[in-house]
Amino acid sequence: MEVCRQRRQQGHSIPRLSTLAAKRASREASWRPRTRDSTSTSSSLQPRRYREVKCVVIVAIDIGATWTRVAVFEQRRMLAKKVFGTAGGEKLLERMVEAVLELVDRGSIDAIGVGTIGPLDIRRGAIVKSPNIGGKTIELGKPLAKALGTPTYIVNDCVAAVWGEYVYGIGSENLVYITLSTGVGGGAIVDGHLLLGRHGNAHEIGHMVVDVTGFMECGCGGRGHWEAYAGGANIPKFAKKLVQVWAEKNPNIKRHKFYQSVLEGVTVEKLYQTARQGDKLARAIVDEINRYNVVGFTTTTNVYDPDTIAVGGSIALNNKDLVLEPIARAVRESRDLVTAPPKILPATFGHEAVLYGAAAIAEEPPKHLLKAIEYNTNNT
Ligand SMILES: [Zn+2]
The missing domain is CATH 3.30.420.40 (ATPase, nucleotide binding domain)
Known part of the structure; x- marks a missing residue:
């Protein structure tokens, strides 16, 4: 998929956490609140809290009890999506990585956001003994960040959705x-x-x-x-x-x-x-x-x-x-x-609330989430 072609032609490498943090800081420095009745002719998502950003490619993942959805967002627009059955969870990680790489080049991704069924151990980015996937524990944080070489942020699905409403919606x-x-x-x-x-x-x-x-x-x-x-x-x-x-x-x-x-x-x-x-x-x-x-x-x-x-x-x-x-x-x-x-x-985003929320978590992770998680290393 052609994402952020101009950036790749300029030879930009995969952003590190510090790069994304710098991007965030510069955006926040120039942030102005939007008025409720502001209008725009752009078809892209119009966030209420932040100015539009340049060329940020986000992978958003929604792990539900029945279906897992993987989507690519560029400049806050959903470009493509893949859906597959969560089915017991054994091969969940493998299937997620496969789906991401079918949608986007590994080196094009700026960050990954995941909204998942719980309960969670947020420090490890693990689903812990979830009754919805047969009581299994699945480690996601480190393996996902490593497989895709990208900072990864994993939260509960409804936490993602409320953050999506906060950043992009209500x-x-x-x-x-x-x-x-x-x-x-x-x-x-x-x-x-x-x-x-x-x-x-x-x-x-x-x-x-x-x-x-x-x-x-x-x-x-x-x-x-x-x-x-x-x-x-x-x-x-x-x-x-x-x-x-x-x-x-x-x-x-x-x-x-x-x-x-x-x-x-x-x-x-x-x-x-x-x-x-x-x-x-x-x-x-x-x-x-x-x-x-x-x-x-x-x-x-x-x-x-x-x-x-x-x-x-x-x-x-x-x-x-x-x-x-x-x-x-x-x-x-x-x-x-x-x-x-x-x-x-x-x-606001109907059946795709968790996907938009996961994108928002990846783009604007709250500071206390960054402090809590232990799985993003310098290798990602
Ligand atoms: Zn209960």
Whole structure:
């Protein structure tokens, strides 16, 4: 791929960390805030916080529970993307390197950003015993930086997404990103500071307890966690247990045509589609899932006091009418809030929020992330 041809013709070598830091410093020195109503004829991404940069090539990687996406950005525009199944994780590293090199020359990359499912050990850049990839631990930091000879920055996927909203999107100093997808996750910026935590897991909001009765078991082994009720991997199990409990009280439910589908393990897509068609049982299940979503959103709001919550993830984005809008309404009216209700909006970059976030992390890594990570050496 032709990236930054002019720079390569001039014989520039792979930038080192210090070079990128110098680029950042010079950009920040010339930074001027954009006004909200500023317009541009350029088709490239228009960041709110930074002036446009010259010729920075970023590889962004989004490691999801099901799919891994690899993309190349030049001057903040996504040029190309490859998607493959995360599939157990054994060959994940190898496949990521292959995909990157199919998209871009090794020597053209300025930095790599990775947003991944957790939990993480942020110092090593490792996914640690993730329930979403069969409890495996995968070292990414050192091997990726070494294989591609480029500074690499690895954070939780929702941390990447909230940083992407901060640098390229909404730009607010008090901002939360929540994903409702295979799992439930979040990232938070408080007073302009990206929360990371000791191990990089300061925002595992999907594992907050939303039900002290522990009706559902989470993939992590805990009980009553938000993700166990509203994560796509768990919704079919939750729906089944719900209708079984409801049927004990009201056996007539068993005659409902959707009841059998739920017992057999209805897909998330089918559940929301059936609810949208007006089926009462499907609608009752969706409403029950939303009760837990509202507890999660209100608690998150009370903890971080954001002015905006950007929501991503396929369940929220594909079902705005049945998920996003009812949650936003209920949070606005909630008596459980001890602070002002935030705006609740779809993520600026939709299904690609993590990719844009990973690009933002690589381009503008926060200082405390640079301090925490141990895997970028002089050899990268
Ligand atoms: Zn959990």
